[in-house]
Amino acid sequence: MNVYDDYNKYIIENEELLGNLKSTNSSVMYCLMDVLEVLDYVYKKYVDNVKIEAELEEIFEIGFGYLSNCLIDINTYYKDYFGKDMILFNKYSTFIIYSIMLDDVKGYLLSDERLTEERSEMLDKAGKLIEDTLLNLKDINPSVIQEIEDLLEMVLPKKHKYTPVYAVFAMIKEELGIY
Numbered sequence: 001m002n003v004y005d006d007y008n009k010y011i012i013e014n015e016e017l018l019g020n021l022k023s024t025n026s027s028v029m030y031c032l033m034d035v036l037e038v039l040d041y042v043y044k045k046y047v048d049n050v051k052i053e054a055e056l057e058e059i060f061e062i063g064f065g066y067l068s069n070c071l072i073d074i075n076t077y078y079k080d081y082f083g084k085d086m087i088l089f090n091k092y093s094t095f096i097i098y099s100i101m102l103d104d105v106k107g108y109l110l111s112d113e114r115l116t117e118e119r120s121e122m123l124d125k126a127g128k129l130i131e132d133t134l135l136n137l138k139d140i141n142p143s144v145i146q147e148i149e150d151l152l153e154m155v156l157p158k159k160h161k162y163t164p165v166y167a168v169f170a171m172i173k174e175e176l177g178i179y
Helices: 003-013 015-023 027-031 033-047 054-081 086-091 093-111 117-135 142-155 165-176
Strands: none
Touching: 003 015, 003 033, 003 054, 015 027, 015 054, 027 033, 027 086, 027 093, 033 054, 033 165, 054 086, 054 093, 054 117, 054 165, 086 093, 093 117, 093 142, 117 142
16 A cells, blocks of 8 residues: 555545535535545546656645645544534634644744744643533633634744645645645
8 A cells, every 4th residue: 555545545534524525515524625636636647647746746745645634633523523513513613723723833933943832831721621621612712712823823923934724725726726
């Protein structure tokens, strides 16, 4: 097996969840859609025995890693927190998106060697706010959302050149001419 076959197997394993996200127009798909489209584009090249350049292979591996991490968390929320209730899942989708963003920001800071203890504590605090809301199915409180946003802004001031993975894949999709 190679990374492309692993990807295909993974998509098949998550077909029900992805189908439910798509069919309910879940806002969580915002974090996944462009990544999926780029991965599918590269996977189709593999299936058609078209040579895949090294840069595209690297993009595929990064995207597959991101997708895998996201789907592990999304699956946990979907099955364990919401008992496969898509209506309830989508009600809390804002918090699920923030959870995905926290992981992405943490990965960025780690790779850029900027994850200080203070930043880590702020990310943990935001994560606890998210988990508390999702685990206890609390009412969606705008002040909690604002606190999460404030923590993210403190962790990642505008001077950072951070771009979320899903936004990078939107640019890659455009560059590849995928529509």
